Amino acid sequence: MPEFAPLKNDLILRAARGEKVERPPIWIMRQAGRYLPEYHEAKGNRDFFETCRDAEIASEITIQPVNHFDGLIDAAIIFSDILVIPQAMGFEIEMLEGKGPVFVAPLRSPDDLARVNFQPDVLKSLDWAFKSITLTRTKLNGRVPLLGFVGAPWTLLVYMTEGQGSKMFRFVKEWIYKYTEESHKLLQAITDACVEFLAQQVVAGAQMLQVFESWAGELGPREFDEFSLPYLRQIAEKLPKRLVELGVTEKIPLTVFAKGAWYALDDLCESGYDTVSLDWLYKPEDAVKVVNNRRITLQGNLDPGIMYGSDEVISQKVEEMIKGFGGGKQNYIINFGHGTHPFMKPEKIEHFLKECHKYGSQ
Numbered sequence: 001m002p003e004f005a006p007l008k009n010d011l012i013l014r015a016a017r018g019e020k021v022e023r024p025p026i027w028i029m030r031q032a033g034r035y036l037p038e039y040h041e042a043k044g045n046r047d048f049f050e051t052c053r054d055a056e057i058a059s060e061i062t063i064q065p066v067n068h069f070d071g072l073i074d075a076a077i078i079f080s081d082i083l084v085i086p087q088a089m090g091f092e093i094e095m096l097e098g099k100g101p102v103f104v105a106p107l108r109s110p111d112d113l114a115r116v117n118f119q120p121d122v123l124k125s126l127d128w129a130f131k132s133i134t135l136t137r138t139k140l141n142g143r144v145p146l147l148g149f150v151g152a153p154w155t156l157l158v159y160m161t162e163g164q165g166s167k168m169f170r171f172v173k174e175w176i177y178k179y180t181e182e183s184h185k186l187l188q189a190i191t192d193a194c195v196e197f198l199a200q201q202v203v204a205g206a207q208m209l210q211v212f213e214s215w216a217g218e219l220g221p222r223e224f225d226e227f228s229l230p231y232l233r234q235i236a237e238k239l240p241k242r243l244v245e246l247g248v249t250e251k252i253p254l255t256v257f258a259k260g261a262w263y264a265l266d267d268l269c270e271s272g273y274d275t276v277s278l279d280w281l282y283k284p285e286d287a288v289k290v291v292n293n294r295r296i297t298l299q300g301n302l303d304p305g306i307m308y309g310s311d312e313v314i315s316q317k318v319e320e321m322i323k324g325f326g327g328g329k330q331n332y333i334i335n336f337g338h339g340t341h342p343f344m345k346p347e348k349i350e351h352f353l354k355e356c357h358k359y360g361s362q
């Protein structure tokens with residue numbers, strides 16, 4: 001494993017482990033990207049996935065928010081995408097300007113499974129991701145920890161079958177309700193690839209990991225129990241074992257973000273994750289009650305749309321949130337309830353971050 005500089009700021013790792021901290025750590029989902037002018041400059045006319053695969057540019061983009069909001073952000077998240085696992089499994093994806101990712105040939109019937117690589121060689125096919133993580137961690141030089149991530153199996157099944165973001169989820173629902181057995185076969189293969197990808201990200205230099213189940217809210221509670229939760233649990237259970245096999249001795253904090261699955265918080269607290277990331281459909285006080293003294297750190301959960309509000313409203317919402325999560329000195333990481341939008345103003349985000357920093361050491 002490569003050698004890296006010691007961490008100067010390990011606040012987020014301590015918070016994820018449940019230690020008392022001087023102030024609540026902060027990072028923001030999609031903190032790198034289109035709302036930052038320097039992102040557009042670095043990316044130029046390059047294709048999105050080409051940008052991810054270029055370690056030099058991806059590392060620069062990853063560090064941009066850490067530089068832009070100097071001293072205000074406590075983690076960097078590697079610039080990549082959840083759709084790189086489908087790519088490793090044989091799917092071709094185009095990133096259309098203003099539209100997002102589109103699969104060239106999504107899965108429409110079990111006949112299509114013949115084109116899926118059920119056992120991808122993750123280390124080989126995503127070697128660029130590991131190079132990018134190692135270079136970024138080196139360049140960060142210990143300023144803040146580097147987070148790695150994957151898309152969760154159900155969310156990746158959505159993209160593999162729908163081919164893009166969806167409103168009705170017609171195709172993925174056809175898969176799970178008509179081709180149930182085949183869906184589970186796919187979910188299992190995705191899970192195995194996710195475990196390997198997460199483990200190898202740690203070997204390459206990632207210091208904390210997040211699993212994005214962004215489409216959890218499209219499943220009802222029973223269906224979540226069948227098509228999402230078992231695979232999320234498997235990831236949390238298998239990852240530490242794989243890390244031991246790979247010679248990683250330290251405990252790597254693991255976060256799950258199941259957007260929209262408010263009914264599942266109790267189960268998620270029992271699923272082997274250190275941190276549970278919440279969207280803004282939860283009242284913080286209620287979430288804390290559900291956790292009920294279990295060893296879980298909560299992350300979240302400001303409505304990103306609040307960045308369109310006045311500075312006064314942002315300050316007030318930050319106060320409500322941090323107080324709601326118990327003041328932020330233990331078991332809490334500040335984040336949005338979902339990612340930034342391209343239209344957001346960096347000044348508003350800076351105001352938000354500065355407000356959060358007020359909740360330290362008094």
Ligand SMILES: Cc1c2[nH]c(c1CCC(=O)O)Cc1[nH]c(c(CCC(=O)O)c1C)Cc1[nH]c(c(CCC(=O)O)c1C)Cc1[nH]c(c(CCC(=O)O)c1C)C2
Binds near residue numbers: 078097100165166339
């Ligand atoms: C963690 C992450 C993601 N994407 C990107 C990052 C790294 C950047 C960071 O967080 O700072 C860059 C990342 N990924 C993408 C962009 C925009 C590309 C561009 O035009 O420059 C960026 C900066 C492209 C992308 N990739 C995806 C979409 C949504 C498509 C849809 O369903 O309509 C889009 C638009 C899929 C995707 N990608 C991701 C998720 C999970 C988080 C979430 O729910 O938002 C999802 C669902 C995760």
